[in-house]
Amino acid sequence: MADDTVNCKRRNFLWGVASGLGAAGAAGVAVPFVSSMMPAADTLAASTTEFDLSTLVSGQLVVIAWQGNPVFVVHRTEAMLKRLTNHEHKLKDPESHADPRVQADWMKTSEQRLVRSIKPEYLVLNAACTHLGCIPLFKPSPGQAEWGDTVPSDWPGGWHCPCHGSLYDLAGRVFDGSPAPFNLYTVPYKYLSDTKILIG
Numbered sequence: 714m715a716d717d718t719v720n721c722k723r724r725n726f727l728w729g730v731a732s733g734l735g736a737a738g739a740a741g742v743a744v745p746f747v748s749s750m751m752p753a754a755d756t757l758a759a760s761t762t763e764f765d766l767s768t769l770v771s772g773q774l775v776v777i778a779w780q781g782n783p784v785f786v787v788h789r790t791e792a793m794l795k796r797l798t799n800h801e802h803k804l805k806d807p808e809s810h811a812d813p814r815v816q817a818d819w820m821k822t823s824e825q826r827l828v829r830s831i832k833p834e835y836l837v838l839n840a841a842c843t844h845l846g847c848i849p850l851f852k853p854s855p856g857q858a859e860w861g862d863t864v865p866s867d868w869p870g871g872w873h874c875p876c877h878g879s880l881y882d883l884a885g886r887v888f889d890g891s892p893a894p895f896n897l898y899t900v901p902y903k904y905l906s907d908t909k910i911l912i913g
């Protein structure tokens with residue numbers, strides 16, 4: 714079972730990176746940049762990771778490595794941010810009270826708990842599904858365009874975990890009915906400049 718879980722994490726890390734590549738391609742961003750984020754052994758061991766947010770275009774997701782773990786970084790559009798409201802009643806923990814990072818300075822207000830980030834437009838999350846650690850797939854488009862009828866027609870966009878079907882919104886908040894018990898965890902990070910962050 715432990716091996717299965719590890720294999721699931723490894724396989725889905727690659728899927729997650731592939732998802733980032735897809736987003737980059739769709740947005741017209743140079744793929745080599747994202748490829749360069751594939752972790753080398755020494756990178757995996759690094760306790761902190763710097764990332765330049767200015768390399769992202771609006772709506773883009775990339776998956777980077779921090780301490781050997783995949784981390785989602787998303788440049789959310791205004792439209793994505795607007796789609797964080799009106800479905801709180803369908804979420805297990807809309808204000809992230811179960812997130813250990815909720816005590817961080819930037820998670821104090823309801824607004825910050827809604828967007829789950831320091832700057833609303835840039836989301837930084839641990840990419841491991843809180844069920845058994847698979848890497849959810851990025852499904853940012855609203856409605857059923859990418860889904861057929863397997864999700865409600867009012868799907869606001871977010872992530873779908875391919876392992877057991879957990880659904881997360883565009884702030885990584887988990888929907889009721891998902892096997893995942895918690896929202897995707899935030900990670901410790903701070904801004905080194907207007908666009909550069911340090912994770913860890």
Ligand code: FES
Pocket residue numbers: 842843844845846847874875876877878879892893
């Ligand atoms: S690991 Fe994501 S739903 Fe089970």
